[in-house]
Amino acid sequence: MRGFGAASFRHFGPLGPRRPLRCEASRSSSSSSSTNVQPGVGNAVLKAALTTGALTLAGDLLAQSFTQRHGTRLPGQSKGFDGVRAARMGGFGFAFYGPYQxxxxxYLDKLFPTKSVPHFASKVFLNQAAxxxxxxxxxxxxNYALTKQMEKLPEKVKRDFVPxxxxxxxxxxxxxxxxxxxVPLPYRVLYMSTCGLFWTGYLSYTSN
Known part of the structure; x- marks a missing residue:
């Protein structure tokens, strides 16, 4: 009887011994895991946005360098690099293209999780078709909205979209x-954005 004092009865409820420490630990771990999900997603989206934004900016500078070197400026286009245009393209990569990718x-990896031929072919097809x-x-x-030339957009789409x-x-x-x-899923945005360095330069060239 010597070891039973008031402190000992704190761990007994009306129906037997209580285990508050385990319950509280599990509750705290589940709550912490639930709160850790969102920051991870947010960090991944931000990383994709920053990566694609930087590479899209580089792609536009590459396109501008090409036009400067080969003398393909449009009438009225200033000599030297257009910082506003470069920022506009970088903003496209950061605000839209990176998070969208x-x-x-x-979504594609969830929809087609294996490397079987049907799943692989479906991913490649949808990536181009959608x-x-x-x-x-x-x-x-x-580009046409930010340069306030929306009236020219239909003609541009009609002439250049399909080619x-x-x-x-x-x-x-x-x-x-x-x-x-x-390429593993976590590195696909980086890989495609790196490949897209030249493609976004081409897009910048055609859209500007």
Missing amino acids: HFWYK LGPVVLSAVLLW TLMNGWKFWVPASMVNFYL
Whole structure:
């Protein structure tokens, strides 16, 4: 009887011994795990946005360097680099293209989780049939809206949309095959954005 004092009865309830420490620990661990989910997702989206934004900016500078070197400036276009245009393209990569790719590749990986031929072919096909037109439409809309030339957008789409999309398929089908077969999901935005350094330069050239 010597070891039973008031402190000992704190661990007994009306129906027997209580185990508050385990319950509280499990509650705290579950709550901490639930709170840790969102920051992880947010960090991944921000990383995709920053990566794609930086590479899209570099792609535009590459396109501007090409036009400067080969004398393909449009009438009225100033000499030297256009910082506003470069920032506009970088903003497109940061605000739209990077986050969109992040969720798109996660969705494709969830929809087609294996490396079987049907799943692999479906990813490659959808990447070109769904992602390509959306990105091309978005970059044209982004540039024409921010330069206040929306009245020129229909003619631009009519003239250049299909040829640009078809050129994109020639470039992106091989890149997508490597992406979906060899590159792990966390690195797909980085890989595709790196491949897209030259493609976004081309998009910047055609859309500007």
